[in-house]
Amino acid sequence: MGAELRLMTPTKDPVQPDDRLLVETIRGGDAEAFEQLVRRKTPKVYALCYRIIGNAEDAKDIAQLVFIKLWENLGKYDSAYAFDTWLYRMVTNVAIDFIRNRQSRENAVNSTLRLVRTSTDAEQGVVMQRKEIETVFNEVSSVLSPKQKTIFVMREMEDLPSAEIAKILGCRESTVRNHLFNARKLMQAQLRQRYPEYAQLWRGQ
């Protein structure tokens, strides 16, 4: 019951009334209003891109591409729906496409390279540095599919409820939960293999 209540209560309001007004102003041809919107949404858009892509420069390029697409497609936005949901859908589509293309390029260049840590690294003990956690995440999440990673990032780091993620990705909530479950399972296996010291900390279930 507690879990149901948790899912039904959004942790943050995705709808900002100002966004809709701003969009209406932009549709009227006000470029300054668009600049205001970009400034307002940049931290969230960039953060989501960065967490999904795992590289600052690529994330920046993808975030810029998202805003240009936003400018070009703003006429298609239906103000009956939450603006953030629409924007996040755009972000995830562009980021997932980028990851898929990058994966196929990397596979073509080197299909056998795998980063495996040595036992000496693991024996050095747990270091609670945020940078280290980020490195671990980037490495173990590389085994996830683009969609699994996107769902994991939105749920665990953006704190979006499963229902909202389902809306963004245009799928069922049960699909989101399945992807999340599988993502955690795969990451836990990777942790055990590469970072046994972290595997003890993170159960992944």
Added chain:
Amino acid sequence: MISCDAFRAQFTAATEDAALLEHVRSCDPCLPVALAIDPEILFRSMGSDNLVPPGGIDAFVGDVMREVRLRSTETAMERRPVSWTRRLAIAATIAIGVLGGAAIYQYETSFTSTPLNIERAALHPTSFMSRPVIENYESETATIVEVPTEGVDDVKVVMVFDESLPADL
């Protein structure tokens, strides 16, 4: 942001409290404490609130707006409206060009067909020889020369030199 003491007192496993999550994502000393209570917080502690694009937000926004203005200008140039009179004038120009070209082509074709007719006529010379152009000619000033023939089937040629006749006869 809540204090470390408040965080440590309130933090529980699988929390969805935004204030607690915000704290664990920014406070390094509280991270090991939170991990000891809830290992699941490991990756959740990363969050994404403090992330800024390389070069800063101002530079990022500036780049986006520059690209947007550039694209807007290109789109405006592509979509410049053409009035119906202008469209009509363009259509008329094209039509005149096509018709003029067709007329010139036809005119030149009629000229080039003339030598063909001559060539065809030359293939059947007997049709001209069956009947002389001038059957009878009488003149006191004319000099008539008859070219001698070499055989019975040979063409008979008679040349008439008369100064009283017009030059273009």
